[in-house]
Amino acid sequence: MPTANPTTDPERIVDVAVLGAGVVGISTAYALARRGRQVALIERGQGPALGASFANGAQLSYAYTDAMAAPALWKQLPGMLLGRDAAFRTRASADPHYWRWGLAFLRNATAHRLERNTLATLALALESRAAMAELLARHPIAFDHTAPGKLHVYYDAAALPKARAMIAAKYQFGVRQNVLTPAQAIAIEPALIAARDMAFVVHSPEEEVGDPFKFSSQLLHLLCAEYGVEPYFDVAVHGLHRTPEGWHLQAANGLHLRAKKIALCAGIDSHGLLRQLGIRSPLMAVKGYSFTAPCGAQAPAASITDTARKLVFCKLGNSIRVAGLADLNHWDSTPDPQRFAQLLAMAQASLPQAAEYAQVASPWAGLRPVTPHSSPVIARAQPGLVLNIGHGMLGWTLAMGSGERAARLVLHAP
Numbered sequence: 001m002p003t004a005n006p007t008t009d010p011e012r013i014v015d016v017a018v019l020g021a022g023v024v025g026i027s028t029a030y031a032l033a034r035r036g037r038q039v040a041l042i043e044r045g046q047g048p049a050l051g052a053s054f055a056n057g058a059q060l061s062y063a064y065t066d067a068m069a070a071p072a073l074w075k076q077l078p079g080m081l082l083g084r085d086a087a088f089r090t091r092a093s094a095d096p097h098y099w100r101w102g103l104a105f106l107r108n109a110t111a112h113r114l115e116r117n118t119l120a121t122l123a124l125a126l127e128s129r130a131a132m133a134e135l136l137a138r139h140p141i142a143f144d145h146t147a148p149g150k151l152h153v154y155y156d157a158a159a160l161p162k163a164r165a166m167i168a169a170k171y172q173f174g175v176r177q178n179v180l181t182p183a184q185a186i187a188i189e190p191a192l193i194a195a196r197d198m199a200f201v202v203h204s205p206e207e208e209v210g211d212p213f214k215f216s217s218q219l220l221h222l223l224c225a226e227y228g229v230e231p232y233f234d235v236a237v238h239g240l241h242r243t244p245e246g247w248h249l250q251a252a253n254g255l256h257l258r259a260k261k262i263a264l265c266a267g268i269d270s271h272g273l274l275r276q277l278g279i280r281s282p283l284m285a286v287k288g289y290s291f292t293a294p295c296g297a298q299a300p301a302a303s304i305t306d307t308a309r310k311l312v313f314c315k316l317g318n319s320i321r322v323a324g325l326a327d328l329n330h331w332d333s334t335p336d337p338q339r340f341a342q343l344l345a346m347a348q349a350s351l352p353q354a355a356e357y358a359q360v361a362s363p364w365a366g367l368r369p370v371t372p373h374s375s376p377v378i379a380r381a382q383p384g385l386v387l388n389i390g391h392g393m394l395g396w397t398l399a400m401g402s403g404e405r406a407a408r409l410v411l412h413a414p
Contacts, residue, residue: 013245013258013260014040014230014257014259015032015037015038015039015259015260015261016037016038016039016040016261016262016263016410017040017257017259017263018032018039018040018262018263018265019042019237019249019270019273020043020266020267020269021041021043021045021047021048021049021216021220021233022048022052022053022265023212023396024053024265024267024388024391024399024402025263026041026049026216027131027399027402028263028265028388028403028407029041029223029229029403030135030222031131031400031403031404032407033223033227033228037410037411039227039228040230040232040257040259041223041229041230041232042257043232043235044235044236044237045234046233046234047233048217048231049212049216049217051267051268051333051367052268052288052366052368052369052395053212053395053396054213054364055213055290055323055366056290056323056366056393057290057312057324057393057396058209058211058316058396059208059305059312059396060132060207060208060209061207061397062128062175062206062207063175063204063206064204064305065118065124065394065397066114066166067108067114067117067118067374068326068393069105069108069373069374070114073106080328086309086325086342087309087310087311087326087346090102091328091330092329093329097281098329101284105372107372108372108373108374115169117373119169121375121376121398122170122173122175123173124375124376124401124402125394125397125398125401126174126175127405128397128398128401128402129400131400131403131404135400139222141219141222142214143212144209144316144317145215147208147209148208148303149203149205149302150203150204150302151185151192151204151302151303151304151305152202152305153195153201153304153306154199154200154202154307154308155199156308157199157200159307160199160200163200164179167202176204176205176206178202178203179200179201179202179203180201180202181201184201188302189304191299191300191353191354192300192304193298194351194352194353207303209314209315210316210396211317212399234253235251235255236253237250237251237273238250238252239276240276240277242383242384245258246259246260246261246384247261247384249262260384261384261410262384263388264388265388266389267389267395268283268285268369270387270389271285271369274381277381279382282377283369283370283371283389284329284372285329285330285368286326286328286330286367286368286370286392286393287325287333287365287366287367288325288326288368289324289335289343289364289365290321290322290323290324290364290365291322291343291344291361291362291364292320292321293319293356293357293359293361294318294355294356295319295320295354295355295356296320296355296356296357298351298354299353300313300320300351300354304351306351309350310324310325311324311343311346311350312324313351313354320354322343322347322354322355324343324346324347325343326368327339330367333366335365339365340363340365344357368391368395369389369391370390370392370393371390374394375390376389376392376398376402377390378405378409380413383413384414386410386413387406388402
């Protein structure tokens with residue numbers, strides 16, 4: 001896709017510059033452009049959705065929005081700090097930001113805050129589902145989108161009361177979830193016959209899946225062709241300055257752009273941009289991994305989450321996407337071969353015939369921008385600057401609803 005030239009008219013001012021062309025940024029650009037705003041979409045990568053949106057778990061988890069910080073975290077903490085927890089690790093740092101964020105994260109690890117944070121995110125997820133349905137009714141783009149439902153597999157019977165309590169809390173929002181016995185779960189999804197020692201399963205029959213990279217690419221093409229959005233790729237913004245007319249953006253390659261307002265949707269890169277502006281960042285990088293492989297002999301049709309190993313299995317077309325691991329305070333997206341090997345071994349132990357594991361594609365890693373409360377920050381930070389950041393593991397799920405909320409703020413805030 002051609003990139004616009006920001007130096008063509010130095011006096012021109014666009015209505016809104018959206019920083020970040022991941023799934024959140026592109027959804028925000030759509031929400032603004034369909035309301036008649038002139039939008040410039042600015043991305044440091046060479047194309048759309050090449051960061052955390054590229055190969056994430058692909059689940060549209062509209063019903064399962066449970067926050068990361070939970071009471072069970074306190075038991076896991078020693079293993080996380082000492083590297084004994086295969087799924088969730090943290091790297092200590094002398095950076096005050098690490099300690100401020102970590103303490104805020106632990107303060108959210110109570111039963112009351114877990115429910116509050118989960119339900120706050122759930123409300124946004126349901127808005128996102130409605131916005132996605134509206135988009136697809138207007139523009140039926142293709143991105144391997146299906147609604148196969150999701151099965152959360154639990155291996156500890158002691159977790160059942162808490163699972164039932166969360167299901168009851170979500171029921172008031174109209175969310176349908178059911179607790180199944182292992183036999184009932186296998187009847188719905190025969191691939192689970194390979195999951196040993198299941199205690200119970202939570203079934204969310206309305207959950208959806210889709211390829212976020214294909215979605216972002218298709219939606220961007222639509223935005224350029226029908227809504228006049230101007231994409232600027234390979235543009236690393238290193239300077240943001242307020243002017244009487246709005247904002248002046250400077251890029252590392254010498255390009256300049258002026259905008260009346262900015263919507264910051266740059267994922268983990270938002271952390272550095274906020275620091276430039278003297279705004280304390282709420283973000284922590286949590287590195288996750290994935291791989292995509294051909295379907296195996298017992299590939300699940302439904303989306304599967306292994307709660308013990310913190311893995312997701314998602315069928316996309318003729319392939320299976322497997323995603324997992326959470327490495328907190330890791331800011332480099334380069335895949336670690338040892339961690340990838342762990343992900344592969346865990347997936348094989350969980351569902352040994354779900355994928356053709358000998359034909360796994362290249363390992364992928366991405367940096368999830370996580371807040372201490374696991375809900376995104378969608379707020380006005382300065383005059384003409386709206387934040388749409390901190391979506392963590394649910395960026396794909398929350399993108400469309402977040403774009404709608406951010407667009408309303410951009411349009412109505414000074």
